[in-house]
Each structure stands twice: as structure tokens, then as C-alpha cells.
Amino acid sequence: MPLSGVKALTFDVFGTVVDWRSSIIHEATAMELRVDAAEFADAWRAGYQPAMARVRSGELGWTNIDTLHRMILDELLRKYRIDELSEARKTHLNRVWHRLAPWPDSARGLAMLRKEFICATLSNGNISLLVDLARHGGLTWDCVLSAELYRAYKPDAAVYLGAAATLGIKPEEAMMVAAHKNDLLAARKVGLKTAFVERPLERGSGGPADKGREDWMDIYAKDFVDLANQLGAGA
Amino acid sequence: MPLSGVKALTFDVFGTVVDWRSSIIHEATAMELRVDAAEFADAWRAGYQPAMARVRSGELGWTNIDTLHRMILDELLRKYRIDELSEARKTHLNRVWHRLAPWPDSARGLAMLRKEFICATLSNGNISLLVDLARHGGLTWDCVLSAELYRAYKPDAAVYLGAAATLGIKPEEAMMVAAHKNDLLAARKVGLKTAFVERPLERGSGGPADKGREDWMDIYAKDFVDLANQLGAGA
Numbered sequence: 003m004p005l006s007g008v009k010a011l012t013f014d015v016f017g018t019v020v021d022w023r024s025s026i027i028h029e030a031t032a033m034e035l036r037v038d039a040a041e042f043a044d045a046w047r048a049g050y051q052p053a054m055a056r057v058r059s060g061e062l063g064w065t066n067i068d069t070l071h072r073m074i075l076d077e078l079l080r081k082y083r084i085d086e087l088s089e090a091r092k093t094h095l096n097r098v099w100h101r102l103a104p105w106p107d108s109a110r111g112l113a114m115l116r117k118e119f120i121c122a123t124l125s126n127g128n129i130s131l132l133v134d135l136a137r138h139g140g141l142t143w144d145c146v147l148s149a150e151l152y153r154a155y156k157p158d159a160a161v162y163l164g165a166a167a168t169l170g171i172k173p174e175e176a177m178m179v180a181a182h183k184n185d186l187l188a189a190r191k192v193g194l195k196t197a198f199v200e201r202p203l204e205r206g207s208g209g210p211a212d213k214g215r216e217d218w219m220d221i222y223a224k225d226f227v228d229l230a231n232q233l234g235a236g237a
Numbered sequence: 238m239p240l241s242g243v244k245a246l247t248f249d250v251f252g253t254v255v256d257w258r259s260s261i262i263h264e265a266t267a268m269e270l271r272v273d274a275a276e277f278a279d280a281w282r283a284g285y286q287p288a289m290a291r292v293r294s295g296e297l298g299w300t301n302i303d304t305l306h307r308m309i310l311d312e313l314l315r316k317y318r319i320d321e322l323s324e325a326r327k328t329h330l331n332r333v334w335h336r337l338a339p340w341p342d343s344a345r346g347l348a349m350l351r352k353e354f355i356c357a358t359l360s361n362g363n364i365s366l367l368v369d370l371a372r373h374g375g376l377t378w379d380c381v382l383s384a385e386l387y388r389a390y391k392p393d394a395a396v397y398l399g400a401a402a403t404l405g406i407k408p409e410e411a412m413m414v415a416a417h418k419n420d421l422l423a424a425r426k427v428g429l430k431t432a433f434v435e436r437p438l439e440r441g442s443g444g445p446a447d448k449g450r451e452d453w454m455d456i457y458a459k460d461f462v463d464l465a466n467q468l469g470a471g472a
Contacts, residue, residue, distance in 0.1 A: 068405070120368055130405030133355055133380050145368050146380045150403075168385075170303070170365030 005177075005220060005233070008195055010169050011115060012124035012147065012162075014180035017204040017211075019112075019123075020102035020135060022047065024203075029098045033091070037082045040206060045081075049074030054126065054155045064153050066128040072096045099127070100134035105201065109140050111226020114236025120144045124165050124178065126155050145169070157188030166194070177220065179229065183212045190218060197221040197229055240412075240455060240468070243430055245404050246350060247359035247382065247397075249415035252439040252446075254347075254358075255337040255370060257282065259438075264333045268326070272317045275441060280316075284309030289361065289390045299388050301363040307331045334362070335369035340436065344375050346461020349471025355379045359400050359413065361390050380404070392423030401429070412455065414464065418447045425453060432456035432464055 016022050026043035035042065053070040056062045075096050079087065087095070115121050122145040123132050129148045136143055145168075149155045152164035166173045173193030180186050181201040190196050198219045204211040215222040223229035230236050251257050261278035270277065288305040291297045310331050314322065322330070350356050357380040358367050367381045380403075384390045387399035401408045408428030415421050416436040425431050433454045439446040450457040458464035465471050 120372070122368075128405070129380060129403050133357075133404065137355070137379060142377055144372060144381075145364060151386060168364050169368065170363070 005195060007175055008119065008177045008233075009171050009175045010120035010122060010166075011177050011179050011197070012122050012165050012169075012189075012194075014156075014178070014182060014185050015123050015125035015127055015132060015135065016102075017201055018179065018181040018199060019108050019141065020104050020139065021201075021204070022099070022102050023206060025102040026098055029095070029101070033095065035082075035084060037084065042078065042082070044205070045078055046071070046074055049077065058155060058158070066150055067099070067126055068096070068128055068131060071099055097134075100131050101138050102135055104139035104141060105225065107225040107227050109142075111228075111230050112141055112143075114227065114230035115233070116142065116144065116236075118230075118233065118235035119177075120169060122147045122165065122169065124156070124161065125149065156185055159188065159192045162189045162192050162194055181212060183216065186219065195220045197223060199223045199225060199229060240430060242410055243354065243412045243468075244406050244410045245355035245357060245401075246412050246414050246432070247357050247400050247424075247429070249391075249413070249417060249420050250358050250360035250362055250367060250370065251337075252436055253414065253416040253434060254343050254376065255339050255374065256436075256439070257334070257337050258441060260337040261333055264330070264336070268330060270317075270319055272319065277313065277317070279440070280313055281306070281309055284312065293390060293393070301385055302334070302361055303331070303363055303366060306334055332369075335366050336373050337370055339374035339376060340460065342460040342462045344377075346463075346465050347376055347378075349462065349465035350468070351377065351379065351471075353465075353468065353470035354412075355404060357382045357400065357404065359391070359396065360384065391420055394423065394427045397424045397427050397429055416447060418451065421454065430455045432458060434458045434460060434464060 013019055023043050027039040030039040030042050053074055057065050112121060121143055123143055124147050125132055126149045128150045129146055132146045132148060147165050149161050152160045154160040166176045177195035177197055178186055178189035179197045179199060181199050181204060186196040186198055196219050200213055202211050202213055221232055223232060248254055258278050262274040265274040265277050288309055292300050347356060356378055358378055359382050360367055361384045363385045364381055364383045367383060371378055382400050384396050387395045389395040401411045412430035412432055413421055413424035414432045416434050416439060421431040421433055431454050435448055437446050437448055456467055458467060
């Protein structure tokens, strides 16, 4: 099926739509945490996959990302011997994930894409987090979909197939948009189209972000505006 | 808790946000169905509660509104001896529920309300239907929530409590907005605040729409703009 059959775009959010790393560095610095803010941001994010793996393996029952972020944060505060934070400040800090800034092109590109396609999140973040992020960043979605709805975390096939079913379309009528190749490969495996948006700064300047076009990608884009232009949307 | 604690508004959709009756009359007329279009619209809607009751009772497994609408439509076509429609036209007609026009104040009032509150649908309609309605009517939601997510139909308490949980708030931090008193009473029973928006024309001029203020309502409003003004939103 050509790309003309695509009806909806489903977007990864952390790293693809929003710049989690700069936002966390900014807030950790503003809070005057006695820690290297970039190292702290990277360590927090590094705890994410192992935490989801504990849910996937069944070691933890279903646990949403807010709670997983807090578990990782508590470990980090111990590791870095940061013990001066009140519970209120810890709660506030944990909710930094609800206040991440979008990449500069996200809102504009999304508005262009929405003229042509249903645009939905498809993130491992919980819905309340995604709603807050959208309001914070001035992003408009047609629908906020989350792994939470399917009680499975990406790259579990149930998430991609569940999103297509929720949107009332076939898997091949959906296109997954992400800055992470593993997310796209998992979506592709169950029939979704794929658009890779390169976010070279996601892991910091010179960091190990996914880069480069691959043969299997339906689209390779530099940012959301480029994606919209390639799809003929919002012109 | 005073209304100042309200963080999110959850909206009934059919009749509250959109004018299902006029829209169906319009399309039935345009399709030149050999039937009184108003009677046809009312009969279709009248099948809605009994159809959901069959799901609630367990007679039918989980069945979404698109499918229930089609079951009712097929009965009506038999009843009115309309046998000239192709499958494609039946499918198109059934999707009239994805193309209902909003009331004249809906988009403007909603935009005002979103400046202050998280605004989500909370409809028995399935998510893909609600997404289409929003795009069709130029409505913007922070989040599209549906009975579908909780596998229960309003007025089941699970729907209202589920929505609050999904939004990460307490039931009393949510306000249900509806033109139907039974919907509001069920929401109120499990702790949500209530805003009644009177839609006197929902069932046609002189029809049996719910009307009038009741003591238990937190807010009684004439339309969404009035609701926004009473809540101090978007001024």
C-alpha cells in the first residue's frame, strides 16, 4: 500500500516531540540540586528502560510512567546523596516530565500534519502526563493515546495494534513517527508505516542519538515541518 | 470542596456538544430516504439506550457504538422497508454519527474553557467516532475519553471514576458537563461536580429535552460560553 493510504500518524513523544534532556537539565539547575545536571538527566532517563522491563517481565504489576519515574528518582537521590528535598519538592521534580519543552518545530509541524492526518500520541507516558505536556508546549493532538490504554509498553506489538484499533483503522493505515529506530521497527513488524524524525540532540550534543536513514523507513525527515512537507500536508 | 478545586471538565457529547438530530435529519433528507426524516432520526436515537442495555446486561459482549448504531439502523431499514440502499450507502449513513454538527456555541465555549481547564470528552461514543466529530466540527479537546476505555457505558460509575483516574485527578476535581440530568446524577453520585447545559432543541422544537435548574447542580448554564463565563474561563 502506498503512503496515500495513511490516515493517522501516531507519535512517540519523549525525544521525538519534546526535548526531555534540556528540560530536565534546566529544572535540576534551577532547583540547585548538588549534582551535574546533565549527568542527572541522563541517569534518570537511563533508568527508564530497566523500569519498564520490570513491568514487562511481570516482576511489577502494571505501573505507570509517573510512578516508574518516581522510583528511579528516589534511587538517584540516594545514589547522589541528595537528602535535603522535601516530599513536596520531590513531587514537583518528578513532574518535570509533565513540563518538557517541545522541539522548536513540533507545534508548527504538528499543526501542518493535522490538516491532512489524524495525529495522536502513542507514548509509554501515561495519559495525564501527555495531556500536561501538550498544554505546556502548545501542542494540539486529535487524540492522546498511551501504552497505559493497552497495559503494555512499547515495543510490545499490543500497543501499535491497539492504537490502530482504537482509531478504527488498519495497521497499514497508521504511520508511526519516532526518533528511535527500535520503536519504528516494532511498529513496522505489525504492519504500520514508519517515519523516522532525526533528533540528533536528544542525548546531548555529540550524544548517541539514533541517526541516519535506513532502507526500511518509509520516510526519513529532519523535523516535523520536513515530515509535513514530504507528506504534502498543511501546504 | 468549592468549584475552585476543579481541574478538568469532562463532556458528554451527543446532544451536549453536537446536535445529532438536525444532522441526521439533514443527511437522511439529502440521501432521499423514503421516510419522515425527523421520525427516522428520533427512532435511531431511541434505539440507543436499549442497545447499550443489552451490553450492560451481558446479553452482548463489549460492542462499540458504531456497531450498535449499525444494528439499530439495520432494524430501522427493515421497519421502514427501505431496501434500496447498497452496503456502501448503509456504511456511509451509519457514519453520520461521525459527522454531527456542533451547537453554534460549542467550539467557542470550549476554546474559552480550555484556557482554564483540561477539557476531555466523556462519551459513550467510541474514540474514533469522537475524533472524527472533533475534526468535523472544529472542536479541540485536550483528551478524548470514552466509555470504550472502561468497557462500561454511562451511567455506570466505572466510566466517571475511570476518567478521573486517567486524568490523574480526584473525582471531585472533575466536573461532568452534560445536557442530561441522569448523566450528571450518576457522575455526582461518585463525587464529580456537575454542570448542566440546557439544550432545549436537542429533541426538536417542543421536544422532551431535559430542562430546568435543580438544586443539586453545581452549575446551570445556557450554553458553553455561559459556562465559561460562570467559571471565569477565557475572559
